[in-house]
Amino acid sequence: MITDILKAKLETINYKCENTLKLKLNKLCTDKHYDNSKFYAPSPQVIEALWFDLITSKEHKLVQEIAIVLNMPDATLSKESANTVEGIINDIFSEDQYLGRMRDFYKEIDKKGRSNGSLFDSTYNRLNLIDSAYQEGVIKILRKARNNVLAELELHKKSAPEDLGFLAQWRQYSNLSPLRAIGTIILLSCTSSLIAWIIKSDIF
Structure with a gap:
C-alpha cells in the first residue's frame, strides 16, 4: 500500500x-x-x-x-x-x-x-x-x-x-494493463445491459 x-x-x-x-x-x-x-x-x-x-x-x-x-x-x-x-x-x-x-x-x-x-x-x-x-x-x-x-x-x-471523472477513471485503469482493459470493457457492457433491462421492465 x-x-x-x-x-x-x-x-x-x-x-x-x-x-x-x-x-x-x-x-x-x-x-x-x-x-x-x-x-x-x-x-x-x-x-x-x-x-x-x-x-x-x-x-x-x-x-x-x-x-x-x-x-x-x-x-x-x-x-x-x-x-x-x-x-x-x-x-x-x-x-x-x-x-x-x-x-x-x-x-x-x-x-x-x-x-x-x-x-x-x-x-x-x-x-x-x-x-x-x-x-x-x-x-x-x-x-x-x-x-x-x-x-x-x-x-x-x-x-x-x-x-477524476468516470471516463477519466476508465482511461486511467484501462491503460494500466490489457487484462484490466478487458475487465473494464466487460464491466461497462454489463452495466449497460442492466440499465437497458431495468428500463424495459419499467415500460412493460
Whole structure:
C-alpha cells in the first residue's frame, strides 16, 4: 500500500536526520573548551544553526522522497491516505518537537559542567534571551518547511482516482494493463445491459 511505503520512508528520513544531528551535538559536547577550570559551552549561534539546518534538511529530503514514491507507475493517493501522510508530516514538523531543544541542551550542558566541578560561562545565565530568539526563528522555519512538504503532497493528491471523472477513471485503469482493459470493457457492457433491462421492465 502506497501509504505504508510513504510512512516508512518519511519516518526513516526523520530518524536518520535526527541521528546525524545527535552525533554532531555529541561531538560539540565532547570537544569541551576550558580556561582556568572554566567551561565554555558551544556558541548558541552554532547550536541554533544546527537545528535550523536539521529542519531544512528534512524538508528537502521529504519533498524529494514524496515526489519519487508518488511518481512511480500505478502510484495513487486517496484522500484518506493523503490525510494519513499529512499527519506524519505535521508530526515531523510539530513545534512541540523543537521549541524546547535549546533550553534542554544548555540545561544538560550546565548539569554536566557542575557535576565535573567546572565553572560555567555566562551562556546559561542568558538562556531566556537566547531561547526566545531561537523559538522565534524555529517557528518560522518549521512553518516554511511544513508548508513546502505539504504542497508537494497536494500536487499528487489532486490526481487521485476518486477526483477524476468516470471516463477519466476508465482511461486511467484501462491503460494500466490489457487484462484490466478487458475487465473494464466487460464491466461497462454489463452495466449497460442492466440499465437497458431495468428500463424495459419499467415500460412493460
